[in-house]
Amino acid sequence: AQTAAAVTYLSADRLIDVENGRVIESPLVTIDGNRIVSVLPDATPPEGAIRLQGATLLPGLMDMHVHLTGSADQHGYRRLARTAVRSAITGVKNARTSLDAGFTTMRNLGAQGYADVALRDAINDGDVPGPRLFVSGPAIGITGGHCDNNLLTHEFDAKGGGVADGPWGVRAKVRENLKFGADLIKLCATGGVMSKGTEPGAQQLALEEMQAAVAEARNRGVIVAAHAHGTEGIKAAIRAGVNSVEHASFLDSEAIRLAKKHGTVLSMDIYVTEYILSEGEKAGILPESLEKERRVGSRQRESFREAVDAGVKMVFGSDAAVYPHGENPRQFSRMVEFGMTPLQALQAATINAAELLGQQENLGSIREGKLADIVAVPGNPLEDIGVMEKVQFVMKDGTVYKNDAVTF
Ligand code: ARG
CATH class of the missing domain: 2.30.40.10 (Urease, subunit C, domain 1)
Incomplete structure (x- = not known):
């Protein structure tokens, strides 16, 4: 450089x-x-x-949902062999790849062991090249939920870094993440596709838990992003006051109305389904995840079109790491295919993202x-x-x- x-x-x-x-x-x-x-x-x-x-x-360009410390060859049980320290080093490579693809700002929504905080600081210190990062630390969610580690039996005592239960437990976890350098908070409001034993349609964090997280985040002046596929979880997250809903797969007209009323931004990763269904098996993605993706992907694309037609605020969020970093821009053409004008797709990846981050003065x-x-x-x-x-x-x-x- x-x-x-x-x-x-x-x-x-x-x-x-x-x-x-x-x-x-x-x-x-x-x-x-x-x-x-x-x-x-x-x-x-x-x-x-x-x-x-x-x-x-x-x-x-600004991608509001990535995991730079994860990579597309580390799915399912392969993840268990990777430490947080090793993932930070992977993040160095992925940061460069993402910058070369045009992304000068990214929101990293979930990393173990604060590897994302270390990567952000290394970039800011000028040690390694990469996008400006806004990071969450470990994503916060319930025991056994999408953001827990459910791959091993109880003898191993494995637990995701962001696991918390109850409003006070969730508040404490928000405080802990901020203490260790998070810029914002990521919640897991429903089950997911890639996690073992969870149902994307089912709500996980309760309304009261998300309200507690949002109240704590507001006190500290940081934003909240909520992973949510299922309709009830999406609505609870919006009612609790989160700033963005990630995935937003199973929208209905009430969820769309609520998002507009509360000014909630949607970050919908509509490209990734193509990678999961074509390359996922080779990449080690669990068979149950492939089965869930078949139920989620096409419905999410319909939801995307409905949200765009209704005029909901949207940002570009890819979930890169599930698929290879640097391929993020492939989502632009899908955003146009499923209802946006090219200008709207560009706004989602620039000015709308800057506003979501509260960075419209700078970015x-x-x-x-x-x-x-x-x-x-x-x-x-x-x-x-x-x-x-x-x-x-x-x-x-x-x-x-x-x-x-x-x-x-
Ligand atoms: N991280 C998300 C999850 O595991 C990925 C969902 C990908 N599928 C999709 N259609 N967007 O739930």
């Missing part, structure tokens, strides 16, 4: 202003250190400018005063969303990490 020069000039064929839904032709972006100082249309680039021919500039668009997180793709994603899989230029915090574009 090149270090940020005092002033950098960046020009391309066009720039997408995701906040106003406009295209700026022949833009010139001026960056001073790590901040954007101006964005001009129809500009002639000065001497020394980075000129990206045929390219579109976009705000750095989510290419605008004067914001941090210089900028990527480029060949061609125009508003005409062909598939180009999102070909990110050729990545700048984070004013530093260029990748430039495969044609420059002149």
Whole structure:
């Protein structure tokens, strides 16, 4: 990576202003250190400018649901052979891969042993390259739930790091996660696909437990994300006041109405089903998980379309780790296939995500005063969303990490 020069000039064929839904032709972006100082249309680039021919500039992409310390070759029982320390080192590799794919900000929703906190700090300290990370620490959920470790018999006494029961137990776990460096809280409101012995449709954390978690998080000024597939768990999470619902597979009209009323954001990982059903068996995914995916995936895509049609706030969340890191952008075309305009899909991965994180002053668009997180793709994603899989230029915090574009 090149270090940020005092002033950098960046020009391309066009720039997408995701906040106003406009295209700026022949833009010139001026960056001073790590901040954007101006964005001009129809500009002639000065001497020394980075000129990206045929390219579109976009705000750095933001994926609101990943597990950088997990990988797609560590499913089912294979996970038991991996320590949290080892997973942090995997995270170093996955952070670089994700940055190269265009993701300059990610929300990491669940890691054992605070490996995510260590990775975030190593990136912030400049030891390793990676996206800006907002991390949860161990995901909080009930004994035997989706976020517990249910693979072994009781003799082994295995237990997920985020297991808590009862409102006070959950409050204590929120406090513990914040003590050890979490930026936000992840709850498991229902069973899941990948966990052993849980039912995606069944609620797990009770309303009172989620209310306790949300109250504690609010006191501390952090946001809450809730994993929820089943309808009742989704509604309970929304009523408890979580900021985002992850997966949101079995929506009904009441759940959609509640999400709109409470301003709850949905983060729906609609690409991953294709990987699980085609590669999952080879990757060691449990047979019961494959069976559950067959019930969840197609229904989730219908829910996605209904939520988009109803105008629910959506962010881009991939659940990368279940499938290989760096393939996150494949979800853009599915988001368009299942109901979004290309602009809406780009907004989900930029400005909407910045708002969810409370970072709209710094992130989510290419605008004067914001941090210089900028990527480029060949061609125009508003005409062909598939180009999102070909990110050729990545700048984070004013530093260029990748430039495969044609420059002149
Ligand atoms: N982590 C999620 C779970 O285990 C993955 C769900 C993937 N399937 C889907 N259709 N989104 O529940």
